[in-house]
Amino acid sequence: MTAIGLRHVTVELGGRPVVRDVDLDVAEGEWVALIGPNGAGKTTLLRSIARLVPFSGSIELDGRDTVGLARAELARLLAVVPQEPSTPPWMTVGEYVLLGRTPHLGPLAKEGLRDRGAAAEALARLDLLGYAERRLGTLSGGEKQRVVVARALAQEARIVLLDEPTASLDIGHQQQALELLDALRAESGLTLVAAMHDLTLAAQYADRMVLLDDGRIVADGGPADVLTEHLIARHYDASIEVVNIDGRIAIVPTRPTVG
Amino acid sequence: MTPLWACAAVAFLVLSVVVGVLAGPIDLGARDVLESAAARLHLPGFTSPLSPTEEAILWEIRVPRVVLAALVGGMLSLAGATYQGVFRNPLADPYLLGVAAGAGLGATIAIAYLPDGLRGQRALPVAAFIGGAIAVMLTYAVGRSARRERDAATLVLAGVTVAAFFTAWQTFVQQQNSETLQQVYSWILGNIPSTGWSDVLLILPYVAVAAVVIIALRRVVDVLNLGDDEAASLGVNVRRVRLALVVAATLGTAAAVAVTGLIGFVGIIVPHAIRLLTGASYRALIPLSVIAGAGFLVLADVIARTALSPAEIPLGVVTAFLGAPFFALVLRSTRTSAA
Numbered sequence: 001m002t003a004i005g006l007r008h009v010t011v012e013l014g015g016r017p018v019v020r021d022v023d024l025d026v027a028e029g030e031w032v033a034l035i036g037p038n039g040a041g042k043t044t045l046l047r048s049i050a051r052l053v054p055f056s057g058s059i060e061l062d063g064r065d066t067v068g069l070a071r072a073e074l075a076r077l078l079a080v081v082p083q084e085p086s087t088p089p090w091m092t093v094g095e096y097v098l099l100g101r102t103p104h105l106g107p108l109a110k111e112g113l114r115d116r117g118a119a120a121e122a123l124a125r126l127d128l129l130g131y132a133e134r135r136l137g138t139l140s141g142g143e144k145q146r147v148v149v150a151r152a153l154a155q156e157a158r159i160v161l162l163d164e165p166t167a168s169l170d171i172g173h174q175q176q177a178l179e180l181l182d183a184l185r186a187e188s189g190l191t192l193v194a195a196m197h198d199l200t201l202a203a204q205y206a207d208r209m210v211l212l213d214d215g216r217i218v219a220d221g222g223p224a225d226v227l228t229e230h231l232i233a234r235h236y237d238a239s240i241e242v243v244n245i246d247g248r249i250a251i252v253p254t255r256p257t258v259g
Numbered sequence: 260m261t262p263l264w265a266c267a268a269v270a271f272l273v274l275s276v277v278v279g280v281l282a283g284p285i286d287l288g289a290r291d292v293l294e295s296a297a298a299r300l301h302l303p304g305f306t307s308p309l310s311p312t313e314e315a316i317l318w319e320i321r322v323p324r325v326v327l328a329a330l331v332g333g334m335l336s337l338a339g340a341t342y343q344g345v346f347r348n349p350l351a352d353p354y355l356l357g358v359a360a361g362a363g364l365g366a367t368i369a370i371a372y373l374p375d376g377l378r379g380q381r382a383l384p385v386a387a388f389i390g391g392a393i394a395v396m397l398t399y400a401v402g403r404s405a406r407r408e409r410d411a412a413t414l415v416l417a418g419v420t421v422a423a424f425f426t427a428w429q430t431f432v433q434q435q436n437s438e439t440l441q442q443v444y445s446w447i448l449g450n451i452p453s454t455g456w457s458d459v460l461l462i463l464p465y466v467a468v469a470a471v472v473i474i475a476l477r478r479v480v481d482v483l484n485l486g487d488d489e490a491a492s493l494g495v496n497v498r499r500v501r502l503a504l505v506v507a508a509t510l511g512t513a514a515a516v517a518v519t520g521l522i523g524f525v526g527i528i529v530p531h532a533i534r535l536l537t538g539a540s541y542r543a544l545i546p547l548s549v550i551a552g553a554g555f556l557v558l559a560d561v562i563a564r565t566a567l568s569p570a571e572i573p574l575g576v577v578t579a580f581l582g583a584p585f586f587a588l589v590l591r592s593t594r595t596s597a598a
Contacts, residue, residue, distance in 0.1 A: 050492050075494030082492075086485045090538045095481070102482050103494030108475050135538065155493070 001062075003028040003159050003191040004049060008057035011041075011048050011215075018044045019055070020215040026191060028158070031182070033206035034195040035226070037236045040212040042195035043083070046161045049193070050080050061159060075103030079152035083163040083195075085144075089137025093147050096136060097122055100154030122153040125184065142173040146180070153184065162194040166201065174198070178205045203227055203249045211235060223249050264537045268550040272329070275554035275561075279325035280317070282561045284568050287313055323456045325557055330459065331451065331515040332525055332556025334466045336548040338508040339526025341473050344480040344541045345504050346411050353512040353526035356418040356505070357394035360425035362516040365390020367429045367443050371436040383446070384461060384517040390425070391513035397421050411487065411501070448573030449522035451560045462514040469511030473545060476504055480541040522556070523575050528582045529555055535589050555582075 004026040011019040019041045026032050034042045048055040051066050051074060059066045061077045069077075079100070087096070100122070101115040111119075123129050126146045131139075139147065145165070152160055165181065166174040182205055185192055196202040202209060203223035211219040211226050213235040219226045227249050229242050239256040242249060281289055287309065295317060297305035307314060338353035346355070354360075369386035402417035433443055452458055473480075479500050482490045490497050529552040533544055556578070563577045 047488075052488050052491060071491060071496050072494035075492060078492075080489075080492040082489060086489060088481075088484060088540070090534060091481070091540050095540050095542075099482055099485070099493060102479075105478075107479055107495075107500060110478070 001028045002026070002060075003030070003062060004193065005060040005063075006049070006057065007059075009045070009048055009055050009059060010057055011044050011053050011055045013044065013053070018215050019048060021057075022215075022217055024210065024217065024220075026193060028191055029185065029189045030208060031185060031192045031194070031206045033202040033209045034193060034212060035197075035199060035202060035209055036212035040235075041215040042212055043163055044215075045212065046080070046163055046193065046195055050074075050078060050161060052080075072103040075155065075157065077157055078159045078161065079155040079157040081148055081152050081160065081162040081165055083167060085148045087136040087139075087144055087148070089135060091136050092132065093123070093128060093134050093136065093139075093150075094119065094132035096147060097128075097150045097154050100151040103155060118156055119150075119154045122150040125153065125187075126150045126180065141168050142170075142176070145169060145173070145177055149177075149180070149184075158189070159191045159193070162192065164195055164197060166196070166198065174201060181205070199227055199232070199251045200249065227251065261537070261539060261543045264533075264539070264543075264547060265550075268533075268547050268554070272550050272554035272557075275557040276325055276329065279328065279557040279561050280321055282565050283316070283321055284565075285313070285316055287317055292317060319455045320453050323459050324451055324453050324560065327459050327462075327518070328451045328557045328560040329553035330462060330466050331519050331522065332529075332559075333549040333553035334462075334469065334511045334515045335522065335525040335556070336529040336552025337470060337473055337545065338512045340530035340541065340545050340548040341480060341504055341508040342526075343530060344484045344545075345501055346415055347484055347486065348415065349531070350527065351415075352523075353508070354422075354516075354521070355415060356398045356509055357421040357425060358391040358509060358512050358516055359521050360422035360429065361394020361397075362387040362391035362513060363443075363447060363521070364394075364425045364429040364432070365517075366446050366520070367432050367439070370439045370442050370446070371432055384458070387446075387520075388513050388517035391516055392510075394421050394425050395509045395513065414505075445573065446520040447575075449520035449575035450563065450571060450573055451519055451556075458518045462518055465514035466511050469507040470549060472507035473504060474549075476500060477542045477545040480504065480545065484541060519574070521575060522578055524578045524582045525552055525556060525559075528578075528586045532586060532589050 002025050004024070006022050006024040009019060009022045010017060022045060034045065036042055044053060047053045049059055066074055097119045098111055098115065101111055101118060104115060105111065123132060126149060128146060128150055136144065136147065166177050169177060178201060181192060184190055206223065208221065209223050209226040210217055211231060218235055219231050227242055229240065232238060232240050232251065239254050241252045241254050243252050280292060281287065291308045294305055295307040295309050295314065298307040309317065335353050339351065342351035342353065342355050343349055365386040365388070366383055369383050373382050398414065398418045398421045401420060402414040433440060479495060482493055482495050483497065483501060487497050530544060530548045533539065533547050533551055537547065539547060559577045559581060560574055562581065563572045563574045566572055
């Protein structure tokens, strides 16, 4: 079943088209990595799916047009992990994760048992149970990242959009974060769409890679189909070699002058 | 931890009110005041030991003044905390959107141009309220005419613009009518008037509505504090909720300013002191600010009217004079844990 369906989606920012006529279908339970050079439109495309920027064309989630949905309904279908989430230093981890319950509450309502249960479960699944009383200002980058993912999980949306989920993490924490997302996807059948910069890591986790350049989809398929020397050289303007080690794809930069 | 802080805040307010009611040039005595209160409440077996004059001092001057100070202090702290959360700006104060400049212009025009009979206690608050309300509406109109993105920052800039315009106009009117300088100046410095219950009744509805709306929405302030995009992706209708919060805070502030003039510092210092002491998020910070702000202004007003009695020190002077060292102390003692 199709979780996300985009038809002729175009986004203009300041009169300039940033996403151009994008058609994309993401199946339920799929992990799609959005790749492409800086300024290709990855973040803007994610923002249009979350209805955070005006767009033309149509976007459907679980077959429902997002334009007709109330904000809270949309947020029950789809959670967003932004690239630079704001994490007020005085907030406790428990309070922050509970904010994920907002779309399930009226504007005047208080969290109930059900909401506290969902938040506790999200904390448990991210191995954060002992952290509930900790303040966000005291956490490391990797811990913060987990807390933000826990908030998205507490939202109990079936679709999660992630913008550069590993941007601020070292290689060990990048791996842990992606392993975790993959495990969560397997357990709960989440659909994940993640904008990613690290092509080698993306290839290891995503089922499918969508390459954007200048707002258009220029390649779409399995990692082996998209990560070719020709496509990467052309769209990233990079000099690389694609190495295949027992079926694992690695992108190795080569210095053009040294050859 | 929060319930403890709530008890502490309530205790602070009760203590301030007791001090506020007992302090004054005429010593009424705590026991007599209690018996008079009991008699007012028609408790059986109590009659007031106070003379009619003392009764009038207590119930027509002191108690309403304490209640008015509590309402204004609570309102300014509430508005400050709300603006700081909604606009994600720790320096936001209750006068952010031009209320002060508008109210100042309204008051100056009333003092300069209204005939003597209309001036003074009756017309001044009304003129100040109208000026404040017009300034904020203008701020909103200017903010909305700008591009739609970056809504919160645009609104703050519009507030700065409108405030500059109204302040210039106010200064002009004031210079043209230099005989009003003294009166305008003393209004700008702020004070709690001893006008009995009429001012309390004038602002009570606005303060009550503002408090109910903001306290009901206090959880959402924490969500808005994450920024427009994150709040929207958590299912909040950002524009609508922010409008409700800002209108409530502004209306309450305009009412308070209309009666007391500009009392600075309360709206910034009280929420920040509470944040530093308790580390509370907005959902707890907002109600705590109301209670502690009420107590703070009652105490400040006691000092304003007793320190140089029978003269009064402008309340804005007292709040900053007391508040700044206290706040510096809080900053200093919590600098490690609040980082």
